[in-house]
Amino acid sequence: MRKGKLISLVTGMAFMLAACGAPAEQPAPTTAPAAPTQPPAAPTAAIQVVEATATPVPTLPPTTKFKEAPDLAKLVAEGKLPPVDQRLPEKPVVTPVREAIGKYGGTIQTASWWPGVGNVLLYISEPPIKWKADLTGYEPGLAESYEWSEDGKTFTLKLRKGLKWSDGQPYTTADWKFWWEDMVLDENYKGTVSRPAWLRKSDGSLIDMEFPDDYTVVWKSDQPMWINPFYMAQGFWEFANPMMKPAHYLKQFHPKYASDKTYDDLQKADQWWLNPEFPCLFAWCLTELSQDGQNYKFTRNPYYWRVDEQGNQLPYIDAIAVEIVQDEQVRILNCAQGRYDTAFRICGSPNEIPLLREKAEAGNYRFLENYMNGAGAWPGYMVNQYYVEGGKNYPDDTPEMAAEIRALLRDKRFRQALSHGLDRERMIDVVWGGIGEAKGATISPQSWHFASPEGQEVYKKWASAYANFDPDKANALLDEIGMKKGADGFRTLPSGKPFELVLDISDWGGSLKVQVDAAAEAKAQWEANLGIKVKVNNLQGQPELDTRTNEGQYMLRGAHISEIDIWTYPDWIFPIVNRYMFPLEGRWYASGKDQCKPVEGQPYSCGVKPEDGSPAAKLQALYEKGLRTKTIEDRHKVVWEAIDVIIEEGPFVIGVAGDQPMPIIVKNYMRNILDYGVVGPWAPATPGNQIPATWWMDK
Known part of the structure; x- marks a missing residue:
């Protein structure tokens, strides 16, 4: 490889995976434009702030019949889960796929090097505002829309009507109000809440936050907030950890609402990445954590709010299983042996690329060639x-x-x-x-x-x-x-x-x-x-x-x-x-x-x-x-x-x-994964910015 030339070498991790289920209902695979062989071209003009329509969102015909994963359909038939159209929001987010409509099923096998599995949380969590897939700007994610006042001192966020937590409870401004009034403004609570500089006025005091109805959150400050809301898009530590607070669940641990509980009880419960009981808003939620803390399992959220272009509820993949492997050399060996289905940030440095290429055929994996470290x-x-x-x-x-x-x-x-x-x-x-x-x-x-x-x-x-x-x-x-x-x-x-x-x-x-x-x-x-x-x-x-x-x-x-x-x-x-x-x-x-x-x-x-x-x-x-x-x-x-x-x-x-290329590898049967990303800075949440809920296993 020639130095001095910007080359994207990404290594995808090979994963041992569970057997895949039936395909999402499809007459024949509908192919979307294939993933680019080169990074997306840079735009010729800088992106402008818009209310919430930075990327056109496709819609479904009114007569669309929503479909779901076989395991969820079974629960519906048994009366243990509402029908899929009752689990989705009023306007599900129609998410285009990169290659083809997927098959339901399978468990992604991957790894992390520390308890907390942050490299996996990056592509699980979805904030109200997210990075675009090509990293050229921001767009709505969990939120339906957002806008600023003319002077920038008021920011209004609109939630999606009918959105639900993974346990089926409504997600509304009641959850935001609980987070703000009972956690942020409660100085007795020292847990995972956000009191950062970007939520403060010019004198250092917290901004004002109002909740005029069930779906509208209003931020008010004495200075412009043109940048502040974009912090929510920067990795799981800015929204998921400090701001995703299910009021109906956490109130049972809050001393204000439960006299027999302490703030320590609240803090212990208030960790979605360590607590399998914690309802989440993402495609997969933590459902299993081994007693020794070495194995995590994130399972499909039956109330997830995205569907594909044929009305199939996402995600396609059933679950993500994560093992903790602290030794870097062991992780690199596992990558080379094809142990993982997807491997982001776990296969070492660019120096491991030659070894991983040598083992790719035997390990049944391929490199994502356009993933760079993004190092300045x-x-x-x-x-x-x-x-x-x-x-x-x-x-x-x-x-x-x-x-x-x-x-x-x-x-x-x-x-x-x-x-x-x-x-x-x-x-x-x-x-x-x-x-x-x-x-x-x-x-x-x-x-x-x-x-x-x-x-x-x-x-x-x-x-x-x-x-x-x-x-x-x-x-x-x-x-x-x-x-x-x-x-x-x-x-x-x-x-x-x-x-x-x-x-x-x-x-x-x-x-x-x-x-x-x-x-x-x-x-x-x-x-x-x-x-x-x-x-x-x-x-x-x-x-x-x-x-x-x-x-x-x-x-x-x-x-x-x-x-x-x-x-x-x-x-x-x-x-x-x-x-x-x-x-x-x-x-x-x-x-x-x-x-x-x-x-x-x-x-x-x-x-x-x-x-x-x-x-x-x-x-x-x-x-x-x-x-x-x-x-x-x-x-x-x-x-x-x-x-x-x-x-x-x-x-x-x-x-x-x-700008070194990085070893990002995925199994040959992994589909709909965009071959472009930057994995040095964690803030853009790569590969979470490309909607991993559309990934599937062609096997």
């Missing part, structure tokens, strides 16, 4: 922009020493020298076996901010900035700074004091080996090419890793950088939280700016206010400009403005490589 940098090296004492990087770890190192790290000439001092092509050969694109650090190339032709030019400019290997230029910049070489051949600080650049690493990105190998090569190159002495600080599993980052005590840290929508995860561009390249400037912003009261004896408890005209100040101002910007197209332009600042003042992350 993997690895990348964040450069701390407000280095302070306390990290014990030097014996003389004094404020004075820290100030000199801080000045060096904040000098863009130093950062540019580090970037020009790396031979990225060699690093890709060493770390990735030639897989990946040599580039400077960006966010994901597939981000919707770059979908237009103008956006593509912005991306190319950013990716190429300071990314060429030019040791002569790098050394000239270091000479200009005043970093002289000592008798040992290593450069000193401008003051003449010895200097050692400390590089913190961990398994960020999902592979410790990648970070270890890359750091060793970066150390060798910076020492040989630039005369900068480097210490690699492997902090895998150590609690001080994040402390050093968040407290501003690190110099460089290895990272994996990716994101599709920077407005719902601003951190990689806008310093508004306490982490990454601007941890202390971000803490100042997140702590209420000048409203924060410092803790005595902790000089950085409120962070550090950015100096006027500094990169952090410019980027924070652009973030606030974006929050006030009404249209999606104009918000993309604000992102481009911020990227201009990063190019002019940066780099703040030294990128090495990016």
